[in-house]
Amino acid sequence: MEQQTNRPHTLSPVARKKLLKVSTATLTSQLVLRGLRNTFIQGVLPLRPEKRMVGYAYTLRYAPAREDLGGVVYDNDTDIQRLAVEAISKDDVLIIDARGETRAASLGHILATRVMARGAAGVVTDGAVRDSVGFRELDGPTYVKAVHATTSSVVHYPADMNVPIGCGGVLVLPGDVLVGDGEGVVVIPSHLAESVATDAFEQEVLEDWILDQVEEGASIKGLYPPSAEMRSEYERWRAAQGPFPEERAETVDAAR
Template structure:
């Protein structure tokens, strides 16, 4: 992805991105019911590489399937590109793990930007200590094989009620994860940086006791003048 776009998206919130996308008619880009295992990490930003699970069928999904070097889950972990985000469709089912600490550690060591599932991770206390962002619904001890069968890699999926196409830009922060369509990423990133500067100004003014009427949104000319002066003073 565009390195300038990546750098911009590292500095903005998912809330701001949701507003920028809403202005473009996109209302459903926030992956539902996923949370960061470590909210203190920097933003997660990268193009989506996807994995799709279907419900496991017992005769096709015994533990021996992991002996196959072409097993889709293992292949996905080894092929997810550096700088990408692995997004896993687990059908919002966290009763069995989408992956565990070893696989997530391998992603981290390969330079992947992050991992998201609408299911759960096992070894979640270990993953929470990693330096790579990871998002899930809740911890889940059972192996994925008990409920999930890995089927497809890098195809359009649904994750937390959001459609995710390979190459879409995935952004996560301390609150959640937003999917930005690839063709909108550059312009949305620029707008989000501008929105963030204005909201930082407003927050500062409100904390000093100023009313939001005429300030947020800036319907008063004085608010726009004050914002311009604030930006100039801070180099933003």
């Protein structure tokens, strides 16, 4: 087992800010345009849907448990689950390959609390968590497939950390950018994160503008998608905005 801690790419502050504002739906659309069709983690829902998440994948891989390995007494110096918890860095997301297995938890509240205390951006598992009430009180977001009271070693054997995994049917590489919202989690390859952040943000600015026209009674014909004439009108409007149009609007409102 070789531990890899270096991130292939660190987000610029502007890209991170944009990823905190755009939806996972928009991000998946941008990834489809780049030929990536399987990036949304299946069957995983947020315990705190009001929380947004942007961070870097730090992976933990479980294999099926076997009775002669491990046990309910965990060794903090050798157990890979515990080593992963203590290896988390600021803005990492602990993402767990639990094989979709929900007959026992893949993480508990105390370990998740330690993960968050180390500055993690969140926790994602395609398995279950235990002490779920405590998870809902954590400051950071958690995305899970289920809840289960039984301890992890009954079903899971922690096999490796910070290696490529599958989570909810999606490949996750260490350092991939993970974005979560009220719908779930999308995986963005690190080398695409900057361009995806920029294009997704601009897509939502355009769609917000279109929505404003529709709410005022406009037909979607020639508007969604925009015709050349409507695109020109939008571009004139966009050129008058700052880099973050909604912030400009908030500033104007505050000044009134």
